[in-house]
Amino acid sequence: MFSSLGVGVFTIVTLCLLVIVSVWLRLVNTTVQDPYLDEVFHYHQAKLFLQNNFREWNPKITTPPGLYILTYVHASLGRILLGSSTVAVTSLRHLNYDIGVFCLPYLLGKILPRLADELDKKYRLASFRSKTKDGLPKIALGHTVLNICLFPPLFFFYALYYTDVSSTLSVLCVYYCHLRGHRKSLVFAGLVSLWFRQTNIFWTAIFMGGLDLVRSLQKGRRGFEYEASPTFLDVILGSWRHTCIYDESVHQALFSDYAKSAISVAIAILSSPWVALRIIMPYIILLTAFGSFVIWNGSVVLGDKENHVASIHLAQMLYIWPFITFFSLPMLWPWLVNGIVPQQLLPRQLRFHKVRCHRTAIVVGFGFLGVSLGIVHYNTIVHPFTLADNRHYMFYIFRILLSKSLLKYLVVPVYGYCALAAIAALGGLESTQDFSIQKELDGVDTKQGEQALNTRDKPPNITPQGKSVTFVLVWLLTTALCLVTAPLVEPRYSILAWLFWRLQLPVLQPLALSQKGSNVRNDAKALWNSAYDHRLILETAWFMFINVVTGYMFLYKGFEWPQEPGNVQRFMW
Template sequence: MERITVAVVVSMWAIPVSILVNRIVPDPYMDEIFHVPQAQRYCRGDFTYWDPMITTPPGLYYLSLAYVASLFPGMWFAKAVQSFSLLCSTTILRSTNIVFAIICSILVYDLLILLRPTMSKRKATLYAIVLMLYPVHWFFTFLYYTDVASLTAVLAMYVASLKKKYWISAMLGAFAILIRQTNAVWMVFIAANGAITYTENLYEKVFVPRNHKGIVFESNNLLLDRKDVPTDRGLRRRKISSSINTTDLSKFETGEHSLCHAPGAKEAHVVSPHLAQLMYFGLVSAAAFAPLYFNLGQAAALYHSFGRNKVLGSLLVLVALTVGFTSVHFFSIAHPYLLADNRHYTFYIWRKVIQVHWMMKYLLVPLYVYSWFSIISILGKARNRIWVFSFFISCALVLVPAPLIEFRYYTIPFFFLILHSQVTDYVRWLTICTLYVAVNIFTMTMFLFRPFHWDHEPGTQRFIW
């Protein structure tokens, strides 16, 4: 029932806003001018053509093709290819993401229940609805971009892993890569942590408390009880599916499919050591959950945690600040698209905040460091150190090679971060909900009702994340 509630609530805002967007902006916009024609080629049965400007694999187009075929099965079976291709309009293709947004909301609810078994279903329902309002995810629900489908595939993979359906998780991970290359990192992250959890559960079943004096090894009878202990076949299943994921990632890292290798537009997506991207992600994610991260209680908790060992705490702060200053000074990239495209909010953040004065990028470093220390501290309350460390490494593998500052790149790690953060009180969630709604109203109003024009290029331009 709760899943239905989440799906219905998401549908109640997604469908009306989608209708409004398609009425005011009926033609493909921004990256849609590449994605929509490519998907329409697939609808015509032309799987050989590839637009050289597209930088992601064709997973979204296959999903759209299956989606349109499910809407109009008669034409598909009748092989009315020409008529079928006409149904792949911009509006229909955009609605693919509406479906994925609804599925994604259900997956978020399931993850909340799986990760926090003691959480009430009412709270999980509320939290899932609020997370679906996360501004960047919410905005791209209404355009034909890969982000919503990518997030949905990764979360589905995670749900399957937590439910110990490892082969399904591996297959979903493979398809997630077919939507976006960098999902290979999250596939290995999920597989590795699934393997660790599996091993820990096995250890707990073999080593059980005998009495209050300590923990002793049980008799061999325990090992013979197939109902209590996972079998060798189960171990092999976990190892094989994990090895598939690891092999996939190794291919990406060794250059066969670089994590930032783009099928097209290679000159605009050259892999670069963009360490400052990690700093930006930390601050943006903390700001997106400001009631949790930016409050006196959290600041005091960090202060006391460093105060327990002043020497080590001071050293950690010094190292973090050094890394932060080094990152923004030597490894901060101003991509040509960032400097030239005033349709993106990052254009204004870069010019009006980060570059407003030569000192500003250095003055922001303490905020970056505070954000990351808070993220690690809050995650550490819910997950073990290996999980937190592997999350940080995964974020680095995804974000550091990306030369362009794009809030869309932060969506998947942000969801992992928030799903594993212990936020339980209604007041903070309602505050976050209010902030998200306000931001969404602002960004959609700017997109739909504040168009502008360029002197050097025809067409209507609109503000976008």
């Protein structure tokens, strides 16, 4: 099959992107015909490669030459298929256009169904989906592919000649190999990915290696399973004797479960080091290749080493949470609303998430505030580039944060609240709605429906289908390694962190299909009302709104610097 989403769904997604991205590219190429900002460096380096000059290198460029090699291949194909040989920056921008319209949706259309299949195996939903021939789930997955491709910090660069789009594609190729278990292909794709951006090593080696290790060790020996709510001693003994990782679902987990899982992983590795080594060998090869490059180069970056020195910037792990919350506001609103508004004050249709407040959680909350305040006070790094360039939105955000001496401390609770919402969302959407309304919609008279209708004051909770604690730990570790080492705060640096968070965000909600007297038509109707996540529509509208606003600011709200009269400066991420 051409795409795991199905030809029809994939065609619709591609056509939508084709129209939207084509308009964006045409507007940019019409308004901004000369290379802008970092495009200047990338464009001139690409011209050298297209002239078969592979030895000359601009010392201001920090990333490896993957973009220019891909441009060389793309231009060669263009000459063969279209007879075009132009090297204007407006033509080079078509590389990211083609990736955004064709390559990214195709690859995401392969990845998301595989993640959904894992969900089916875990929660045994395939029998429900088969009744509608997978129609609506595929539509929801296709809608998710469309939304991810419209993600504003990524969408913006479909019409500019930057590295971010091709770099994201290269990491997703490695992830696809990881999901399919193709270890040799994974190593090759991982090495290719390092030619686009050095920080890809964290996602290709640490993130995917960690997931692979956890997935393999979760099986344990002789089918061992932990009892409900085990003690720390039970987890330690189980991990050592049976090499079995303790892994609770995010929805059910308390803070102590995160600590237990971390200890469990460490002990399971120590108890079977050779097994762990065999599992992560492909990722060790990637780390070895990257380490060899750093030793040979004398630095992580190729050029401009003085302005790109790796440092410990812990505040980056505070900034990532409002970043995720802002862009994923439509997907996180149930947790944001239910976290501050009492359930009794909300309509039944909006009671999604029950906030469980434990004494441990209160202690952890205050501990987070204390640590975060210390990080803000002692480790807030403002790179000279941030406050020297008013063309980027981060300039204005940091100027606001630093305008008042106490403001940067007052927003710390916001970081914590956003973090709770983003992590809780990975546990799935717990609905307390009365799904017995299906009886009224379908006219299905069942004993179960009668009981549900008679207990509307106590509607049944629907168990979420979310991620486990170990995924959160691996994702957090990788995000920290990727961001904490960067002194410069840029939205582009967080694209992959958001992407892997969003890929794992549960979208298809628990089904409430009738058990007796049902038919395909009624089940399809129930599936649409209970399983299709209507937040996807809000997410599409939100992303399009942001893209229109940022696009308008970039194209039509340019300004001039006094020291550079006649040169239009434009706002961008």
